[in-house]
Every structure is written in C-alpha cells, then in structure tokens.
Amino acid sequence: MSMKFFVPQDTTALALGSNSVALTLALELEKRGLQDEIIRNGSRGMFWLEPLLEVEIGDSRLAFGPVTPSDVSSILDSLSSLGKSPNSTNHPLHLGEVEEIDYLARQQRLTFSRAGVGDPLCIKNYQSLAGFTGLAQAVKLESQEIVDQLKDSGLRGRGGAAFPAGIKWQTVLDTPNEQKYIVCNADEGDSGTFADRLLMEADPYQLIEGMAIAGLAVGANQGYIYLRSEYPVAHKILNQAIERATKAGFLGKNICNSSSDFFLEVRLGAGAYICGEETSLLESLEGKRGMVRAKPPLPAIEGLFGKPTVVNNVLTLGAAASILEKGSETYKDFGMGRSRGTLAVQLAGNVKRGGVIELAFGVTLREVVEGFGEGTYSGRPIRAIQMGGPLGAFLPESQWDTPLDYEAFAAIKAMIGHGGIVVFDDTVDMAAQARFAMEFCAVESCGKCTSCRIGATRGVEVIDRIVNNQDRDNNLILLTDLCDTMELGSLCAMGGMTPFPVRSALTYFAEDFGGESPREN
Amino acid sequence: MDKSANIEQLIEQFKTLPGGLMPLLHAIKSAVGYIPDGSVQQVAKGFNLSRAEVHGVISFYHDFNTNPVGQHTVQICRAEACQSMGSRQIEAHAKKSLGIEYGETTEDGRVTLQPVYCLGNCACSPSIRIDDDIHARVSAESFDQLMSELCVPATDNAGAKR
Numbered sequence: 047m048s049m050k051f052f053v054p055q056d057t058t059a060l061a062l063g064s065n066s067v068a069l070t071l072a073l074e075l076e077k078r079g080l081q082d083e084i085i086r087n088g089s090r091g092m093f094w095l096e097p098l099l100e101v102e103i104g105d106s107r108l109a110f111g112p113v114t115p116s117d118v119s120s121i122l123d124s125l126s127s128l129g130k131s132p133n134s135t136n137h138p139l140h141l142g143e144v145e146e147i148d149y150l151a152r153q154q155r156l157t158f159s160r161a162g163v164g165d166p167l168c169i170k171n172y173q174s175l176a177g178f179t180g181l182a183q184a185v186k187l188e189s190q191e192i193v194d195q196l197k198d199s200g201l202r203g204r205g206g207a208a209f210p211a212g213i214k215w216q217t218v219l220d221t222p223n224e225q226k227y228i229v230c231n232a233d234e235g236d237s238g239t240f241a242d243r244l245l246m247e248a249d250p251y252q253l254i255e256g257m258a259i260a261g262l263a264v265g266a267n268q269g270y271i272y273l274r275s276e277y278p279v280a281h282k283i284l285n286q287a288i289e290r291a292t293k294a295g296f297l298g299k300n301i302c303n304s305s306s307d308f309f310l311e312v313r314l315g316a317g318a319y320i321c322g323e324e325t326s327l328l329e330s331l332e333g334k335r336g337m338v339r340a341k342p343p344l345p346a347i348e349g350l351f352g353k354p355t356v357v358n359n360v361l362t363l364g365a366a367a368s369i370l371e372k373g374s375e376t377y378k379d380f381g382m383g384r385s386r387g388t389l390a391v392q393l394a395g396n397v398k399r400g401g402v403i404e405l406a407f408g409v410t411l412r413e414v415v416e417g418f419g420e421g422t423y424s425g426r427p428i429r430a431i432q433m434g435g436p437l438g439a440f441l442p443e444s445q446w447d448t449p450l451d452y453e454a455f456a457a458i459k460a461m462i463g464h465g466g467i468v469v470f471d472d473t474v475d476m477a478a479q480a481r482f483a484m485e486f487c488a489v490e491s492c493g494k495c496t497s498c499r500i501g502a503t504r505g506v507e508v509i510d511r512i513v514n515n516q517d518r519d520n521n522l523i524l525l526t527d528l529c530d531t532m533e534l535g536s537l538c539a540m541g542g543m544t545p546f547p548v549r550s551a552l553t554y555f556a557e558d559f560g561g562e563s564p565r566e567n
Numbered sequence: 568m569d570k571s572a573n574i575e576q577l578i579e580q581f582k583t584l585p586g587g588l589m590p591l592l593h594a595i596k597s598a599v600g601y602i603p604d605g606s607v608q609q610v611a612k613g614f615n616l617s618r619a620e621v622h623g624v625i626s627f628y629h630d631f632n633t634n635p636v637g638q639h640t641v642q643i644c645r646a647e648a649c650q651s652m653g654s655r656q657i658e659a660h661a662k663k664s665l666g667i668e669y670g671e672t673t674e675d676g677r678v679t680l681q682p683v684y685c686l687g688n689c690a691c692s693p694s695i696r697i698d699d700d701i702h703a704r705v706s707a708e709s710f711d712q713l714m715s716e717l718c719v720p721a722t723d724n725a726g727a728k729r
Contacts, residue, residue, distance in 0.1 A: 057686075057687060057688055057701055058688050058690060058691055058703060060700070060701065061688050061691065061694065061700075061701040061702050061703035062691060062703050062704070093690035093691055094690065094691070096691070234687060235684065235685055236685070237646030237647040237648045237649070237684070237685045237689060238646075238647060238648045238689045239685075239687070239689070240687040240688065240689055240690065243687040275593075275630055276683060276685065276686050276687065276696070277687060278699040279701075313586070313589065313590065314589070314590070314593055315589075315628075315630075316589065316592070316593070316628035316629065316630035316631055317628055317629035317630040317683070318627065318628050318629065319684055330589060331586050331589075332585075332586045333586040333587060333588030333589050333614075333624065334588075334624060335623050335624055335627040336627060336628075351585065351586075392689070392690070393690065394648040394689035394690050394692070395647065395648040395651035395652065395689065395692060396651040396652055396692075397690070400689070400690025400691065401690050423652065432647055436646065436647060466648075466689070468647050468648045468651055468689070469651060470651045471651070474651065479647070479650075482647070482650070486646075486684065489684075490684070492627075
C-alpha cells in the first residue's frame with residue numbers, strides 16, 4: 047500500500063532534529079526501493095512529541111514520536127508488517143491516529159485547525175481545507191459588512207491588550223484617507239509564547255488571508271508583517287508564502303479578481319522587545335528608534351507614516367479569516383462572558399507536555415497545566431506559574447482555579463496577555479525572578495518614560511538590598527512606592543506592568559525574600 | 568570585497584523604500600557582519616538624515632552590532648521559560664567554557680556570545696541559537712558537543728543533534 051510520510055519543519059521540530067529524521071527516512075526509503083513521498087509539514091503544536099512522524103496509509107494517519115534517526119528503520123519495519131490493519135502496529139513509539147491523541151482531540155481548534163496537516167506552502171492543500179473561502183466571501187461584501195461580521199464575533203485582540211478588533215477596524219474604516227495600512231504585529235517577544243510562530247510556520251496563508259480581508263474591510267492596499275528577527279524559520283516561510291499567494295492572485299493587484307489591491311511585505315525587527323508595543327512597532331517600521339508614542343492620536347487614526355492603520359496580532363488576523371469563513375455566530379458560540387471564541391494557550395517552561403493548546407475561553411489554569419501539561423518536566427511539584435509573559439503575575443496554587451477569561455484574570459491582578467503559561471517547579475527562587483523582571487525592563491525599556499528607564503534599574507538595586515537584609519523594612523516600602531511610580535508614570539505596559547511579577551512574587555512568595563511576612567500593600 | 572562600495576549600492580537599493588532604514592541596516596549587517604562606524608555618514612547622506620539620527624537607530628537595537636563578530640554567533644536564551652529549565656546554569660557554563668562574557672568573541676575568532684530574550688521554542692527549553700539554527704533542550708554536555716562541532720566545516724547543521 048502506498049504511504050505518505052510527514053516530518054515537521056517548524057522551529058521546535060527542527061531544534062529537536064527533524065531534519066536528520068527526514069534525511070534518514072529518505073535514505074532508508076531509497077535503500078528499500080520505496081517511492082513513497084515525504085512531506086515537510088508544519089507542526090501540530092504537540093511539541094513534547096517532536097519530532098512527530100506521521101504516516102498516511104489509506105484513510106489512516108498514524109503518529110510516531112518523539113522519533114530519532116535511529117528509530118526510522120524499525121518504524122518502517124513495523125509498517126511493512128502491518129498489512130491491512132494499520133492499528134495493529136506495535137512499535138513502542140506508535141501513538142495511534144494522530145487526531146485521536148488526547149492532547150489534540152480535547153482541543154477546540156479553529157485558528158489552528160490546519161496546523162501540521164500538510165505542506166504549509168502548498169496553496170492547493172490550504173484551499174482543500176477551506177482556505178481562502180473567507181477572502182472569497184469578503185470580496186463579495188461591502189467594507190461595512192465585513193467590519194460588522196468582526197464586531198458580531200466579539201473577537202478581541204489576541205496580542206495581549208484584548209481590545210475589541212471590530213471597533214479598531216471600524217475606526218480605521220471611518221477615518222477618510224487615500225492611504226491606509228494593515229500592520230501585523232508578529233513581534234511575539236513574551237517568553238513562553240510561540241502560537242504566532244506556529245501559525246506563521248504551519249499555516250502562513252491564514253495570516254495572509256486575514257490581512258487581505260482586513261485590507262478590504264478598511265480600504266487599505268498595503269500591509270506589513272513586522273516579524274521579530276529571532277524567528278528565522280518563520281521569515282523564510284512567510285516570504286515564500288507571500289510570493290506564491292501573489293502569483294496565485296490572492297495578493298497584489300485585483301485580488302481574487304476584484305477591483306481591490308493588497309500588497310504585503312515582511313519587515314524584520316532587530317531584537318527589541320519594546321517593538322511589540324504597537325506604537326513603538328510603528329516607529330520601528332518607519333525606520334526609527336522604537337520609542338513609544340503617546341496616545342492619542344490612536345494608530346487607527348494616525349498610525350504608520352501618520353496614516354490610519356490597523357495594528358493587529360497574528361492570531362487576531364488569523365481569527366478574522368476563520369470568522370469570515372465560518373461566520374461570526376459560530377465563532378461567538380465559543381467562550382465565556384466578554385471573552386468570545388478560542389484562546390491559543392501556550393504551555394511552556396518546566397512542563398512535561400508543552401505545546402499549543404487552542405481552547406474556548408473559560409477553562410481553568412489548573413485544567414490546562416495539570417490536564418494537558420501533566421505536571422513538570424523535572425517531576426518535582428509546581429510552585430509558581432507565570433501567565434502572560436514577562437509582565438504577567440506569578441501565581442501560586444491558590445490562584446490556579448481562575449478561569450481563562452480576560453476579566454477574571456484582571457480581577458486577580460494578573461493577565462492572560464498573549465496566552466503564554468510558564469511553569470516553575472519548587473526549585474525556583476522567586477526573589478531572583480522578581481529581580482529578573484526589573485533587570486529585563488532595564489535592558490528593554492525604550493527610555494522614554496523616566497519611571498520605567500530609571501525605575502527598573504533602581505528596582506534591581508532595591509530588591510538586592512531587601513534580599514541582603516539591608517535596611518529591610520524601609521526598602522520594602524521603597525519597592526512598593528517604586529512599583530506605584532512605575533505603574534502610574536509609564537506610557538505603556540513595559541514600565542506599567544513590570545511591577546506585576548514583582549509585586550506578585552513579593553505577595554505570594556515572601557519567604558524567598560528572606561523576610562518573615564509579606565509586606566506588600 | 569570593497570565594503571564601502573557595497574554599502575553605497577545597498578543605500579541606493581533601500582533609500583526610496585518607505586521605512587527603508589531598518590531593512591538597509593539588516594542588509595549591511597548581513598553583507599559586512601556588523602555596522603561599520605564609517606557607514607553612518609554614508610547612510611545619513613543617502614537617507615537625508617543627521618548622523619545622530621542614524622546612530623540613534625543603530626544603537627537602539629540589539630541586533631545592530633558595531634564591531635566585527637566571530638565566525639559564529641551563539642545566543643543563549645535568558646527569558647523565563649528557559650530559566651525554569653536551568654538556563655542560568657547553561658549561561659554560566661557557556662561563559663566559563665568559552666572564556667568570554669556576553670558581547671565578546673573567543674580569541675580564535677570562532678564564537679561570539681550574546682544573550683537573547685526568547686527564541687519561541689519555550690516548550691522545549693532551554694534553547695540556544697547558533698547562527699540561524701535553534702537547538703532545544705540544551706544541557707552543559709550538549710552545549711560542549713555543539714561547540715566542538717563548530718570547529719569542523721558545517722554540513723547538515725540544522726537540527727542534526729539532539
């Protein structure tokens with residue numbers, strides 16, 4: 047029976063040796079005189095199983111993982127002996143049907159439904175999985191109708207700030223100008239996040255489709271993807287995808303035979319975390335230092351080069367494509383309260399089964415970390431969880447039953463942000479983590495606001511003094527005061543939220559700071 | 568290679584591109600390996616900016632190093648997910664075994680060591696990047712192994728090691 051092999055080529059799979067697996071597989075097939083095709087797919091996002099080898103036989107798609115080059119030969123042996131009942135293979139790495147693996151089967155994949163299924167650059171594959179149908183819908187609609195669909199869906203920005211995407215699009219649509227822009231924020235800098243990267247590497251056309259839809263919705267003919275330079279694989283894939291989509295008529299002049307144009311370009315960042323902040327990103331795109339701008343004016347009114355600009359995260363634009371494809375009602379049916387649709391949770395750090403988990407809002411942090419993650423990689427107890435990147439709070443066990451919902455997290459002075467969850471075991475030194483939060487802010491501050499630029503450096507010093515028991519009580523008061531100043535006196539979340547991890551470490555893990563009792567607030 | 572002529576060509580190529588300064592600086596870096604001090608004046612002239620403005624942009628971004636780097640750039644992720652998996656130890660080990668601090672190059676000119684804040688490989692930490700290849704689940708032993716492989720001409724570099 048003819049077979050098709052799939053070996054992922056996303057960053058994590060490559061970092062775990064998937065190229066060697068593919069190479070060994072090709073040599074082994076040749077040695078056995080087999081002509082079966084090897085497809086380099088994107089990853090499914092089950093990163094603890096990478097490199098995950100999939101084999102398509104008839105209607106079956108079997109998974110094996112994690113595979114090393116030395117496993118390839120025995121996997122082929124087990125396949126050749128299985129004959130007509132694929133599920134009878136008894137190879138120790140055999141995981142059954144890939145889509146029945148519990149980690150994947152328990153997800154509600156909308157944005158990531160195509161990730162890992164096929165060759166991410168194959169347009170035919172994308173179309174066979176309902177790709178570009180959202181765009182085909184959009185070209186038939188008036189701009190206002192597209193914006194209405196987005197508003198009805200309840201989609202909120204997935205970058206971290208959770209601003210209603212439809213309202214942003216409406217503002218740009220309502221601001222008259224000959225030139226408008228769509229900017230995709232692909233500067234995914236938060237530690238513990240990689241969902242944007244996975245979408246760009248495993249399903250780049252979805253982002254392209256979402257951006258073209260945004261262009262039609264607000265009347266913009268030029269888009270930029272601002273990609274962080276730390277993502278060389280995504281960079282290569284996006285450039286190839288744009289070239290192919292342009293050739294196929296989904297980008298460029300008269301997209302999908304309409305009267306509208308949409309040109310798209312990737313621009314690389316240069317290692318500055320702050321450029322994930324939208325106004326800093328716009329400055330950088332203009333070729334300047336990435337200094338944060340004061341708002342107003344909103345970028346929707348005066349954005350890139352002073353023109354009305356939609357700035358959305360990768361997942362927001364990806365979701366826009368699914369919303370146009372499936373309809374706003376379907377999207378809205380997922381979620382809780384004002385958090386509609388699905389959230390791509392990224393489980394990272396010291397965790398046994400890390401990866402991308404797309405779920406409707408409302409599931410608790412504990413369900414994700416214990417149910418999907420199955421505890422720590424080290425096997426030790428979990429002590430702290432940092433949600434929402436380097437500016438997110440550290441949460442102790444008492445907070446893990448909070449449902450993933452923007453408002454519920456805000457209520458405990460934490461944030462969902464871009465959906466990254468970093469797990470720490472009981473060897474973590476929380477005073478060192480609080481110090482690192484300040485240190486990171488000092489390195490990455492754009493320098494515009496004094497409270498952030500200087501506050502972060504002073505923060506490191508004050509934490510050092512507390513840990514060393516130098517004038518402890520007064521320094522604790524000083525640290526609280528400094529956190530207040532940073533929160534109130536900074537234009538953006540960098541200075542404004544660095545206090546979140548610091549305060550939470552001090553509140554919940556006071557024993558690590560060498561004191562007897564928490565002094566925070 | 569005549570670096571200054573090369574830079575002139577690049578300036579010509581990017582000066583009419585909207586927001587072309589960042590792509591230009593990336594292009595100079597990949598052609599020369601760093602942003603030479605001498606290019607600031609040329610770039611400023613080409614883009615009709617002051618030298619201070621160009622210097623300001625270069626100095627803002629971590630990627631735009633103004634000194635030559637070694638044959639290979641090794642970046643160690645310092646962000647939280649990698650910390651939770653022992654990156655602080657990897658960091659200390661790397662500095663000790665290479666005998667250099669961040670921003671420095673080994674005496675043989677082979678390796679420049681840099682910090683990086685997140686490579687997006689956080690489910691399989693700790694991570695390092697060697698040129699354009701990212702490596703997952705790095706230990707002190709696998710770090711040494713990777714460094715020793717840098718001494719031989721690279722063949723199938725991408726992810727060939729576990």
